[in-house]
Amino acid sequence: MNQKLYLWFSEAQTKDLTLSCRVKEVLHQEETPFQSLAVLDTEQFGRMLVLDNIIQTTVKDEFVYHEMITHVALNTHAAPKKVLVVGGGDGGSVREIIKHQSVEKAVHCEIDGAVVEASRRYLPEISCALDNPRVEIIIDDGIKHVRENKNTYDIIIVDSTDPIGPAVGLFSVEFYKDIFAALKEDGIFVAQTESPFYNRDLIPGLYQDVAGIFPVTRLYLAVVPTYPGSLWTFTMGSKKYDPLAVDISQIPQMDTKYYSPAIHQACFVLPPFVKELLGEQKK
Ligand code: AG3
Numbered sequence: 001m002n003q004k005l006y007l008w009f010s011e012a013q014t015k016d017l018t019l020s021c022r023v024k025e026v027l028h029q030e031e032t033p034f035q036s037l038a039v040l041d042t043e044q045f046g047r048m049l050v051l052d053n054i055i056q057t058t059v060k061d062e063f064v065y066h067e068m069i070t071h072v073a074l075n076t077h078a079a080p081k082k083v084l085v086v087g088g089g090d091g092g093s094v095r096e097i098i099k100h101q102s103v104e105k106a107v108h109c110e111i112d113g114a115v116v117e118a119s120r121r122y123l124p125e126i127s128c129a130l131d132n133p134r135v136e137i138i139i140d141d142g143i144k145h146v147r148e149n150k151n152t153y154d155i156i157i158v159d160s161t162d163p164i165g166p167a168v169g170l171f172s173v174e175f176y177k178d179i180f181a182a183l184k185e186d187g188i189f190v191a192q193t194e195s196p197f198y199n200r201d202l203i204p205g206l207y208q209d210v211a212g213i214f215p216v217t218r219l220y221l222a223v224v225p226t227y228p229g230s231l232w233t234f235t236m237g238s239k240k241y242d243p244l245a246v247d248i249s250q251i252p253q254m255d256t257k258y259y260s261p262a263i264h265q266a267c268f269v270l271p272p273f274v275k276e277l278l279g280e281q282k283k
Pocket of ligand 1: 013054055056057088089090091092093159160161162192226227228
């Protein structure tokens, strides 16, 4: 019997480790002014968005990341009305944000319009909220947008790529200071902050930078199978509200597959090797 031809896409997760996925079909490929963009249909994870050969999201596991980068902060704030997403051109974060009734406007600032277009076309289950009237899409540099809008947002979510190339500025102390200024007096900031296994040089400095600016700083975890090491960190800086002080019995029933009131609390429980990165007591 004939064997089907095997084509594999490999992401070099570190210089010594790759994750390989068997590809059914290359649906789209282009060089944008910012990066190389591909949408692949894979056997294991379904359709997958790849930027500069790095897996950004897949239709099978995107729910973990998008629910966790949004709902923890949105259910910590008393009544978030205006929310900004920097990056995240696929629209997954915005889709989760508008599940919150209090949200009047979700502003989505993505530097690369081609990511938005490819996601609309090939990832409809992720990008489906982009045409919602409560969503405003701005194709521009998020760093500039944050700098130019002071005291504007209740929540700012930084849904970035890895801290290489165009995203380096999204992991800088200057940017965190500008975010602090762009938030209202009880605002909350959340960023995706990479792997506690493979980014041990990044997380300590970043956490200290956020803690030097925001009165409440918390790091939390979720499991995203397609990201390096699967275990993934998010860092929250908050001016007033503490996510751990939330009465989880008051969290409204939500249509989610990973986030839940129990996860809202449990995601802040850190293994000693992660606590160590934050300069905290291990136990
Ligand atoms: N942002 C990318 C997270 C980092 C993934 N890193 C990696 N695979 N090496 C995801 C954007 C989804 N909205």
